[in-house]
Amino acid sequence: MQRLIFPTTALVMLMCITSWSRAAEQRPNIVFIFTDDHCEQALSAYDPSRITTPNLDRIANEGMRFDRCYVTNSICGPSRAVIQTGKYSHLNGFIRNGNRFNGDQQTFPKLLQAEGYQTAVVGKWHLASTPQGYDYYDVLKGQGPYYNPPMITAGENGEPVTRKHTGYTTEIITDKLLGWMKEKRDPAKPFMVMYQHKAPHRNWMPAPKYLNWLDDVTLPEPETMYDDYSGRTQSAGRQTMTMRQHLNPRDLKLQGHGTMNPEQIKVWDAAYGPKNEVFEKSKSGMSEKEILQWKYQRYAKDYLRCVKSVDDGVGEVLDYLDSAGLADNTIVIYSSDQGWYLGEHGWFDKRWMYEESLKTPLLVRWPGHVKPGTTNDDIVSNLDFPETFLDVAGVEIPADMQGKSLVPILEGQTPEDWRTSFYYQYYENPGGHNVARHYGVTNGQHKLIHFYALEGKKIDDWELFDLEEDPNELRSVYGDPAYAEIQKYMKSELGRLRTQYAVSPDDDPGRAKRQKPKQQK
Numbered sequence: 001m002q003r004l005i006f007p008t009t010a011l012v013m014l015m016c017i018t019s020w021s022r023a024a025e026q027r028p029n030i031v032f033i034f035t036d037d038h039c040e041q042a043l044s045a046y047d048p049s050r051i052t053t054p055n056l057d058r059i060a061n062e063g064m065r066f067d068r069c070y071v072t073n074s075i076c077g078p079s080r081a082v083i084q085t086g087k088y089s090h091l092n093g094f095i096r097n098g099n100r101f102n103g104d105q106q107t108f109p110k111l112l113q114a115e116g117y118q119t120a121v122v123g124k125w126h127l128a129s130t131p132q133g134y135d136y137y138d139v140l141k142g143q144g145p146y147y148n149p150p151m152i153t154a155g156e157n158g159e160p161v162t163r164k165h166t167g168y169t170t171e172i173i174t175d176k177l178l179g180w181m182k183e184k185r186d187p188a189k190p191f192m193v194m195y196q197h198k199a200p201h202r203n204w205m206p207a208p209k210y211l212n213w214l215d216d217v218t219l220p221e222p223e224t225m226y227d228d229y230s231g232r233t234q235s236a237g238r239q240t241m242t243m244r245q246h247l248n249p250r251d252l253k254l255q256g257h258g259t260m261n262p263e264q265i266k267v268w269d270a271a272y273g274p275k276n277e278v279f280e281k282s283k284s285g286m287s288e289k290e291i292l293q294w295k296y297q298r299y300a301k302d303y304l305r306c307v308k309s310v311d312d313g314v315g316e317v318l319d320y321l322d323s324a325g326l327a328d329n330t331i332v333i334y335s336s337d338q339g340w341y342l343g344e345h346g347w348f349d350k351r352w353m354y355e356e357s358l359k360t361p362l363l364v365r366w367p368g369h370v371k372p373g374t375t376n377d378d379i380v381s382n383l384d385f386p387e388t389f390l391d392v393a394g395v396e397i398p399a400d401m402q403g404k405s406l407v408p409i410l411e412g413q414t415p416e417d418w419r420t421s422f423y424y425q426y427y428e429n430p431g432g433h434n435v436a437r438h439y440g441v442t443n444g445q446h447k448l449i450h451f452y453a454l455e456g457k458k459i460d461d462w463e464l465f466d467l468e469e470d471p472n473e474l475r476s477v478y479g480d481p482a483y484a485e486i487q488k489y490m491k492s493e494l495g496r497l498r499t500q501y502a503v504s505p506d507d508d509p510g511r512a513k514r515q516k517p518k519q520q521k
């Protein structure tokens, strides 16, 4: 009997291995490139007025640029948790920075791994718990500094160990990513790698080679830079994220060297010293407006300098995919954890449901599937990313994920039942920059926002915007009789989406104060 079983089992095994390796050959690799706080205003495929990003633009030119990619909760850690799970913050449990991600729950890398994908994450992680579902991880500790970052990886016994590094963080992350692709991965398996930068997050410290780049340029100011917030409810005026008042001397490079070593400090001081001297000498004679203009130029240039290093790294990775013969069977996705105010409304930072921070860049190149040089304005979201990765890999999408695969859209066929409105919710108040808790709905033409808690107290403020008449969202038309029908419709959409996504009705303003993250294991 045993003799009979053995050859049958061996045959079945052989058949499995053969079909599995054939599938492995064909299944696409996934390279997910992710940045922190990178907005469309600083990516030339979207807006060429301030910077040229030739390598990021290559992804757009050879693929698809999405013009309405919205995030569900415009803040760093929560956006990452949405991408791991395909679920809104209230269901994945990571609602604000300072939370700790429960990595025991279902995540897309675990599902890919179970189907034979090799999975890796390199760079910024920012979810406090140790990454699960990855064959390889090498991630920044917490936010991570711009210079000489400690990074956490699995040691020889599999336990996390922290290693020190010398150099510029964006370049180190790129080198590690390339090192993994060239030397550590198993070429017999398809892979999914998350290549995630800290840049261009606050406090925007550029690489040594870009410290003087843009010195001879005057950047254009955003139209809304002198916004006085008078056309909206109290919330817009109560935040603490203005360039005028809330950029600190470290943000402005008037003091501080972060984690730089003496050699790096020397290069840094040689670049900023003379520039700062000019400012210190002339500031007593400058008007308040001129000082704001100086702050904008200083801050925005440093931000763009950080983006420049990201763009360089993306170029190196795209070149490697070409030279290794991987480009044709690899989908490359570029996005950021949310958008950002590069001086619009007088602000830096994110958090709001207003356009600049609600939107995030999304570029996708997938040879043979995405028509090069195309654009799309369907309402898509970071909520859709994990479903898309699974679909690309041919892995079943679990029914409890709340987004949808973008594969049909990438292939030029938007499904007829694709979403036409989008639900947003932000929770981090009390918290950094004092942006009120709010939720809302947008369909791209109109946007309804309900601010419900500020400084630990319940509030009940509503705003409605006509995005076609007022794309900069300077004047709320909530309560305007001319918009009564639209207001009623948007309220019903809001209720419908809150039910669809199982949003709890009682978000208590005193709840979820900032928790200190537990020590990373």
Ligand code: CA
Binding pocket: 036, 037, 075, 076, 077, 337, 338
């Ligand atoms: Ca962020």
